Amino acid sequence: MTQQNFDVTSVARKWRVDAKQTASPSELVNDLFSSDVLTLEQLKTRLSKPAYKSLQATAERGETLDASIADTVALAMKTWAMEKGATHYTHWFQPLTGSTAEKHDSFLNPSGEGVAIMSFSGKELIQAEPDASSFPSGGLRATFEARGYTAWDPSSPAFIIRHANGATLCIPSVFASWTGEALDLKTPLLRSIEALNKAVTPAMKLFGASEGTRVTSTLGAEQEYFLITEEYFYRRPDLVMTGRTLFGAKPPRGQELEDHYFGAIPDRVLSFMTDAEMQLYALGIPVKTRHNEVAPGQFEIAPIFENSNIAADHQQLIMQILRTTARKYGLVCLLHEKPFAGVNGSGKHCNWSMGTDAGENLLDPGDTPSENMQFLFFCSAVLKAVDDHQDLLRACVASASNDHRLGANEAPPAIISVFLGSELTDIFERVVSGKRGAGKAAGLMGLGSRVLPEIPVHAGDRNRTSPFAFTGNKFEFRAVGSSQSISFPITVMNAIVADAVSQLTAELEKKLKAKDATLDSAVAAVVSETYKKYERIVFNGDGYSDAWHQEAEVKRKLLNLRTTLDAISTLDSKKNVELFGKLGILNERELVARQEIMYDIYFKTINIEGETTEYMAQTQILPAALGYLAELGEIEVKSKAADGITKEVVGLSDQLYTALQALRKQNEALGGDEVHEKAHHMRDHVLPAMAKVRDAADGLEKVVSAKHWTLPTYRQMLFVK
Template sequence: MARQRFDALRLVEERKPVNITPPSSKVSDYFGENTFGPSIMKEQLSSDIFNRLQNAIHRGERIDENVADAVATSLKAWAISKGVTHYTHWFQPLTGSTAEKHDAFFELSSDGLAIERFKGSALVRQEPDASSFPSGGLRQTFEARGYTAWDPTSPAFIIESGSGKTLCIPTIFVSYTGESLDNKAPLLKALEQVDKAATSVCQIFDRSIEKVQASLGCEQEFFLIDRALADARPDILLTGRTLFGRTPPKGQQLDDHYFGSIPSRVTRFLQELEIESYKLGIPIKTRHNEVAPSQFEVAPIFEEVNVANDHNVLLMDLMKKVASRHNFRVLFHEKPFQGMNGSGKHNNWSLITDKGRNLLQPSTKAKENLIFITFFINILKAVYDNADLLRASIASASNDFRLGANEAPPAIISAFIGTQLYDILTELEHNGDIKVKKGDNIYMKLGISKIPPILLDNTDRNRTSPFAFTGNKFEFRAVGSNSNNARAMTVLNTAVANQLDLFKKEVDKLIEQDEKKEVAIIDILRSYIPSVKKIIFEGNGYGDEWVKEAKRRGLSNLMDTPRALSVLKKPATSRLFKRMKIMTQAEVDARHEIRLQNYIMKMQIESRVMADLALNHIAPTAIRYQTMLIENVRGLKDIGLEDQTEETMITIQKVAKHLNQVKKLANDMTQERKRINNIENVEEKAIAYCDDVKEKYFEELRWHVDKLETMIDDEMWPLPKYRELLFLR
């Protein structure tokens, strides 16, 4: 094993940056060239078909057979002209990754000749075998049938792999009986509901607004590790993180990596990643070093949420392929290195009208600020009412290692809004009753005109807040780097849509009672502020004082995934999803079971890998080193230098102490895992894996192994060390 480590180190020293040549010096020359987007559709389709397709995309109108056939014909011709030989329905099952089944663009005619054919029916729907995808009890294993259905709101794209090209058609994935088996279908429903609810509220102020679109900008953090070094670490290969590893003397404490000069090999990787992304219409705008050594971030321009999510999932897959060509391995695990910053996927979310107005953009105009404050307070109310559900949406075995650590938001869901906006809420809360006569300046009476101009950067940023207002958007920072955004975005948009619906009904009721519209709005908003303030926290979310204060406020602090997911069993959760037509009770229950099973399997794998490394790699190395020291002591005694053996004997004893603990803990953990595997109830089993395996053994076993790493001869240590993984270029 030590030989593999040093062979890997020699390979790293020989690495040379891969030369990258962009297709053009101007991104605009090739941006979206592998995407069947609006501009290409307009060229390929008749004006009638194009307009009908756009109506389906933007207004939700049904796509009939003629439109589907016309689109399929044009799509096939465009794809074949670019060298495509196969097509696939690209979907996002509940495994957490993407899935695809490739079919060739040909059929056999009656006389046995091969012809290129792609019908509208093949575009709209396919029937992949669904038996091996998780369903959470929605169907039996022998019930294999599932359907993928075309999502026209997300453009088809071409993936290049080696010398082959495949046309990918974004789709939803449902069971034979119609239940959603993916992350996309609930997201599309949530986006439709937030559009309807937000548009309805907007029309209180402006009747011309006909549509509101949720937008998302997703910052993606990740680590890049040399592939040879990663391959020499079974824990990285099998779990995505280092289960053992001593923090090096120099880590990130000098903050010299953050926004520093990007290493040349990494620069080439990022250049190729951007080129391939631009071809697929993924608008990457930013790249930079992150806080931890070998940690980086890329961020795109904002897009509609569904497209942004598809692009992020596609980007992660693309990053793995490009990284391989540059002899890197990309790590998306939220906490791959202990003692170093973890990685998030910061979801920057806002609402945009069809008139181009950002509803979360403050203004200097009183009327526009009332619209802003209306949406601002309603969103905060939605977060307060659904805090536990939002926490569940970002829960995972890997994100548990990050949340609450020294660089990530805590597991307590709170919001940061800044002192200026907090003062505005306080003013509205205590403004008292307002009586308005005809002809009065309504905004002056409301005190709205006294609100100072709210600047775009009206507040400093708070890195410790899970849900922070950052000037003209909310940043959901607690989402993990390895997750699918669709889960968090489904919950957030559903919660906001539900709250806007309730708000509109309350306002309409007061207006029916002859209350002036603006006064009704303020009265309702004022009633929300006391509860909204419970989740607002402007201080250090990492501090112990916040944990105590959150408990006093009645906020949940769900530190692990099994307990965080328990909210999915609550009747209020089912009522919310049912009322908003997002998921049925069966679909919610299925997701609860699937995610618990996923947690169990992740903890089971990590425990098994940890025991294997401890017993089959670390322990034998420690024994060899111990034997070497014993031989040294024996040799010293043989030549009469017994008085020189004291320090070595102490080292032998320390090695023996840690070695014995490593073997004992690994064996005890294995026995505990066997016991837990006999538990039939999935929730009880997940909690047992959390409490009786992860919490009881992981850290203690790691501590003893890491102690051995500091004691054993460097030439003998089998695993690449942190200083090698993180600092070698």
């Protein structure tokens, strides 16, 4: 008999938990939290007072690292790591692949006569030398130019990564070429944090902040993901090779009943979540929330706010831990933005704000936002930043995978706009009109039963279709994709707000020089002028509606960069080169290199998808259809049903074969020699050809006997847990 699609019940029951590898939920979180992190507090007991003070100044206040303390810190780090069971160390960094990289070295050093010692020097701590030509460089490094450096980032604490047979000390680092250009995502992020601090502190002085106040950006990134049974994953070449399903007919039930969202978490999944959370707690990652997401098989984990450079490191660790832990439960974690067509995709909502080292959130409106002129000043700077740099915000989330997600199923459209909500919009409009006043009040809501409490109501609703939404004391950038590093989006947000704050601070200083000017009147004037100029970027309505797209493009003249190639083509514009250059975040070569890498990744991603589509259609889907036709041909007693099914399968098979030949030609063509030409060929020719192959294949899935259809279906992958 033709291979059938295996026993679904067996797949559902196959998973088992290995008690030796599973973290115990009974461990006290307080004892577990940061237990595998070398915090400053722990270093305080291991370093001399001067060495500790010097390192603290670098880590917390951004002061220049004193290289003379490196040996002392390295010894303390090695001793701590060995106490934790580590035998190796690695400089852990974020190359331009979007993931992380590590090269492990042992603490072991032979000392002669068959004896070895465990050593780790300050020189080894500060710098290592991986091969720079083996990572994406966008032309900054030729293949024969191999030298590159990792350098210790003391602003992010070292940590331990454990495996079944030991542990490794991970030293957060940056990565640069021999010529000094940044080859990673972390270096520009750190530069952008410093640029934001330099831009905002002069404004803070005008508002009465004490001397030495330091400002940084903060971030909390919600991570959405799918879980499917491991056996199904490995029976789907498209999932293995591309991270998404290239074929799959819509099942009778998807997310229409809206019963999965916030539903009871399946025991198997909850066990996985608990295990992952325990590992993340040990790494000092403050995960707070877990729940079922909208699509069947989709879930979410979310940490609370941290300084954005730490949040970027932690976000990479969250993705790593989710992937590795899922396998222990017979599951695979899918982080692709759109692994299944027709249901919600996965995003990574980045909740961004600014805060001082004294703990003040500069985007917290307080109880009386209409009177909080400092808040209105910084909020208006964000509006200016988003309007001035719509292109950058779209480009920093651009990828072939995110193109499938943006614009539907709770993912924002490609048009960048800001949701302020009714209360805040009303306050800004009152400032413009000169009326001021409190605006709309929030109040309490009764729930119709005396036993239920009255609950406080926000003065404004939320908007799930907005790319950039104000959500109480932060802005939520909802367009970030679930699989991407958050470092570049944070870098862009820091940069554009730094630029806007600098310009508005200059305006404020001018107005304060006027006769009879007060801080309140000067700020009100700046806020009023800024809002009038940039109110076109504010939209509180339905971002999916055709009317909004028409209004945004025609009336408001907002950008609509629909695809990745539309978006990344703007990266090297004169405006953007000048922005990153004057802030000292990326020079022109570094910026153009990132653009080239994005083109290259886009081309390679779709090229892999196109060839995988061709392979699966040729070797799995067509044979399934032809096998079924052969079986139908063996039916001795002809019937209308057999004749009808035969005609339908023949028609769809011919349609698939024709589409497959067209796709093969496009896959072979590639579109040219330059990566830009290849990328556009993928978008304009390969993707449409893939869609036609899928259309015919998904039609066949609905009519070919399950006995012949060997690919796990959406019904199985999304619902069998």
